[in-house]
Amino acid sequence: MKTVLTIAGSDCSGGAGIQADIKTITMHGAYAMSAITALTAQNxxxxxxxxxxxxxxxxxxxxxxxxxxxxxAVKIGMVSDAKLIHTIAEALKQYQAKKIVLDPVMVSTSGSKLLKDDAADALVTELIPLAGLITPNIPEAEVLTGIQIHSAEDMVSAAERLAEKYLGAVLIKGGHGKNTANDLLYETGKSSWFYGERIDNPNTHGTGCTLSSAIASNLAKGYDMENSIRKAKGYLTEALKAGLDLGRGDGPLMHNYVLNTKTEVSEY
Incomplete structure (x- = not known):
């Protein structure tokens, strides 16, 4: 059995972070392990x-x-302290970790900063260079590149700049678009688009965690980068389409929709 480590914070309500990662990794047929960076009281x-x-x-x-x-494979989620980021980076180098997927959680959907300046600096200088793939959303890609993204061409320019700077693959997530959810992979000088439909579901808590851990799971199973992302995006789409509606706010996805629909994850 293939094994995947997630390094992230705990979400006691189960929708994001370590809990979302473990559910996703398990549903992909891999063995999930976790290193917890923080406990959170959230719902x-x-x-x-x-x-x-x-x-x-x-x-x-x-x-x-x-x-x-x-x-x-290793998936890294939000780490909000510079010392913890340094600890992770040193361990990854010490053990020569492979197939590292980093979700650089820096900016919220509304554009608010989620990391202190020293933690953001440590993320950029110590952790991102170790990743085989980073998965910024559009606001995060803007922060990392200084490019304002308003079009598909802007996404390509930002991805090129990130790949040149950090020497790894870049997936810019286009989920902030009003009508589409198109993502762009830039790897070894090649751009690949992953076109997605906008799902009419307000419950999107943990989508970034889910996508990155699904990609890591597929990489662990031996798929190449492009197919790992395509399969992960298919899984995320179906988890949103399942329409789980829990809680009074931004609810979680149905990570286990496969058990309800009896659809094999491997089909996506």
Whole structure:
């Protein structure tokens, strides 16, 4: 069985973070492991408390994982502390981790900064260069490149700049579009578009976590980058289409829609 490590924060309501990642990895037929960067008190209406682990304890978690069940792929989610980012980067280099997918959670959909300046700097200088793939949304790509993205051409320009700067593959997520959800992969000088329909579902909590962990799962199983993204996007689309409606706010996806519809994940 292929193994995937997720490094992220815990969402006690189960919609995002570690919980969303474990569900997604499991539904892709891989074995999920986790190194928790923070505990959060949150639900569909918001985040009400954050308790970060110490760098020492995060390092213990990573040591335990890498020295026993070595991951075939690694997904990294939101890490809000510069010292924790440094700890992760050092461990990834020490153990020569492979197939690293980084979701650079820096800016909210509304454009608000989610990281302090020192953490954002550490993410850019220490962690992003280690990733085989980064998956910024449009606001994050704008922050990372300084390019204002208003068109498909702008997305290509931003992706080219990111790939040149960090020497890895870049997937700019176009989910902020009004009518479409088209994503752009830029890898080794080639642009590939993944066209998607806008799903009429207001419950989108954890979509970024789900997509990145699905990509990591597919990479772990041996698919190339383009097919890993295509399959992950198909999985995310079906999880949204399933129309799960839980909570009083921005609700979670139906990660286990396969069990309800008896559709094989491998078909996507």
């Amino acid at each position: 569909t209406t918001g985040v009400y408390g954050i308790f970060e682990v110490t760098p020492e304890f995060l390092k213990q978690q990573l040591d335990c994982i890498f020295t026993d069940i070595f991951p075939d």
